[in-house]
Amino acid sequence: MSYLGMTTRMVSFAGHGGASGEAYYAAPDAAQALGGIVLVHHMPGWDDWTQEAARKLAHFGFACIAPHLYFREGPGSPDDLAARARTKGGVADDQVMGDVKGCMDFLRAQARSNGKVAVMGFCSGGRHAYLAGCTLPGLDAVVDCWGGNVVVDDPADLTPARPVAPIDLTKHLAAPLIGVFGNDDQRPSPAQVDRTEQTLKQLGKAYEFHRYDGAGHGFFAAERPGYRAEQATDAWRKVCAFLDKTIGPRARAS
Amino acid sequence: MCSYITERVALSGSAKGGTDWRRVDAAHVYFDHPFDAPLDHALGLDILSEADGGRERIALELSxxxxxxxxxxxxxxxxxxxxxxxxxxxxxxxxxxxx
Missing domain, CATH: 1.20.5 (Single alpha-helices involved in coiled-coils or other helix-helix interfaces)
Structure with a gap:
């Protein structure tokens, strides 16, 4: 058994409202048909970590597209475009969902696609992933990594751009969901994760939650102090196994 | 979590980024995951000229x-x-x- 090679490239996708968006695409160099993942970046932008996570998913045997949700603010560097989007209060949910849909179509249009697509996100991207699972038809799996504001305790947090608490749409969730959370996180807090899990359970949804002691928010990011090697390694394995089951089988080196 | 809260303050003065000075008239301040600094959260400070469109910024990410x-x-x-x-x-x- 050897390793999978991979190819990465910049691609265009048909975004919300017909706009042509920019995305990072990573896929293993394998003959097998590939399940695809739309990877949604967090509020601070389309950063190095996002591309690294896309490559990790390709290393695991899946095709991954990571769209730049702030491309409409361009031209400019990703960090500057994130600053412009932040000044406007972030991007609207319906625009993000339109962009995710465009990326789903992109993945299914690839010659090696197996037709199965997941959405995955971290932090605000985790919330977007949950929201996509509840609003976009055609998803085969949802990966929510510590999505904040899935549960909204303060109505003031609902805005014209983000008018809904995704938990209130859970009845529409049609795909299996995996959630990964640190028990030291406060957004989402353990109590909020409890409520999300209770809602999923009551509605009979297919889900699995993995909650880690000794970990806070964003504990996958190896270049940050909050990185937790043991918990992150275990959680990546669980995410990979979940994706293998839902959008796989994953490509493997021969 | 990712924060959408941004504080804005009007400024009066100049800033230098690279080789050139420019007039600046506003600062945007926030506390969130940084783009570059190896921190879980950072104080972001963007200094810019809104009068010139606010598209170019001088940025800091600080613990x-x-x-x-x-x-x-x-x-x-x-x-x-x-x-x-x-x-x-x-x-x-x-x-x-x-x-």
């Missing part, structure tokens, strides 16, 4: 501790500077012609 130290240093420098130069500064202000 919370160093951001507080910077804020205190700004206040301390102002207090000491104004104590030493206050009389002259007042005279300078008074001498600005008004048309």
């Amino acid at each position: 919370a501790e160093s951001a507080r130290a910077l804020a205190q240093a700004i206040l301390a420098a102002l207090a000491r500077g104004e104590a030493e130069h206050g009389a002259q500064a007042s005279a300078d202000q008074a001498s600005i012609p008004h048309y």
Whole structure:
């Protein structure tokens, strides 16, 4: 058994409202048909970590597209475009969902696609992933990594751009969901994760939650102090196994 | 979590990024995951000219501790500077012609 090679490239996708968006695409160099993942970046932008996570998913045997949700603010560097989007209060949910849909179509249009697509996100991207699972038809799996504001305790947090608490749409969730959370996180807090899990359970949804002691928010990011090697390694394995089951089988080196 | 909360303050002055000085008129301040700094959260400070469209910024990402130290240093420098130069500064202000 050897390793999978991979190819990465910049691609265009048909975004919300017909706009042509920019995305990072990573896929293993394998003959097998590939399940695809739309990877949604967090509020601070389309950063190095996002591309690294896309490559990790390709290393695991899946095709991954990571769209730049702030491309409409361009031209400019990703960090500057994130600053412009932040000044406007972030991007609207319906625009993000339109962009995710465009990326789903992109993945299914690839010659090696197996037709199965997941959405995955971290932090605000985790919330977007949950929201996509509840609003976009055609998803085969949802990966929510510590999505904040899935549960909204303060109505003031609902805005014209983000008018809904995704938990209130859970009845529409049609795909299996995996959630990964640190028990030291406060957004989402353990109590909020409890409520999300209770809602999923009551509605009979297919889900699995993995909650880690000794970990806070964003504990996958190896270049940050909050990185937790043991918990992150275990959680990546669980995410990979979940994706293998839902959008796989994953490509493997021969 | 990712925060959408941004504080804005009007500025009056100039800033230098690279080789050139420019007029600046606003700062956006927030505390969130940084784009570059190897921190879980950072104080983000974008200094820009909204009058020129606000598209170019001079950016900082600072640890919370160093951001507080910077804020205190700004206040301390102002207090000491104004104590030493206050009389002259007042005279300078008074001498600005008004048309």
